Amino acid sequence: MTSAHGKALFLWSVVAICVVVLSAPTVVVLGASFTAGNIITFPPQGLSLRWYEAILGAAGLRQAFLRSLYVATICVMIALPVGTLAGIALSRYRIRFEKTIQIYLLLPFTIPLIGSGIGLMLIFGEMRLLGQLWPIGIAVCVINLPFMIWPVVASVNALDIDIENAAANCGAPPVQTFLMVTLPAVMPGVITGSLLMFILALNEFLVSLLLVDARIVTLPVQIYNSIRSIITPDLAAISVVFIAVAALAIVLLDRLVGLDIFLRSK
Template structure:
């Protein structure tokens, strides 16, 4: 076997191994959600949709899921204007302490989430707003906002400055040039960052655990409370619903922007 063929064989082997490791948990959960037994088993003990029926019939799970959707929507609505303007500012203008701001954007990844969650809990507790859903959405936006900024920055970096100059020379005021020239040019980054923020907020657990109470439990927290007693196949069915939501978001992203553009923005 030649050196090139050996290298290709080894590389392909590592790729296949990585794909198996990444997909194995999803396949196990997917199979366990269709079991006809009363315990999570893989391969599943028969085939049944009863656990999905149980999930959709459970009012507490439905309410928790809709709360998670509300949190994700609040997070995304805040992230779109803030992340878009911040990404454009860091790319187009000489922002004072711009390098420091770039380093500051790494803080959510260097500070443990438990620390961020406790800090946000103290801030919202002092403000007397705990017990509402919107602080959870704001918290999810705070800890994940760098993803939105980076996505917009990647699109803004390829923006031709002559486009805005041409709009200005045609008499377009700054706001009009922004709305009809700059914003459409960076829209792929805005869309990809928005969908990513939505998915991250929908699945946010640790910070939500510190900010919610029994009245506004989100679905990840509801699942955590359930598995503390016993793990049943209905939890696998809920996990599949989450996976389906993420897959739907990826499908929308591919249709609106294209996965190649999204991956380049990362």
């Protein structure tokens, strides 16, 4: 009993330390965003919403945020059909170069993002597309597409193939079976992957930095350019907005399909 109690105490201690370490930066940024002073301090110098009012009135930050939304939308629009069909194909069919594709699905964890970013910069440079926003959406989709494919694969693996066979036996053609049976069944994975792709694209910094110029920067690049001179509390406020958007997406994911879909995809 003593040994079991000691193991439980150790595990909970490790969990508590991990929670504190992971949440500490968010707590500091959150507190600093409500400061009444003119510089970032923690604990804050009084409490005020002045810096949230400041970012609402900052045209540059607002335009940069809209650009980030545009990039994220392009990314999701491409990832939806490509990732969904790829996930179904990988789960149901024997395809050529399957092992090569499986290796590609590990690229976000094995290849440094700077390497992928430079490669894409050279490709788009040869195509004379640098300085435009929509290629950023394509680039972010290419790099993060595995995060769309994994949840779809998990949903397909949980689908009973007899349901599709029953539809086919009732006379449904393959396209109708896919649209009326397969796609609704894997929709939890599609929703999960879409939300993940949206969050990743909205927060993408390095690829955006390499592919745009100073005229059309996204919000992460705008924040980076600002902190190179001085870090002001309005940057903490906009960071809290980013955190809130990501948290809202996670809540929607849990409410709509459950986080277990994403966890099973690993």
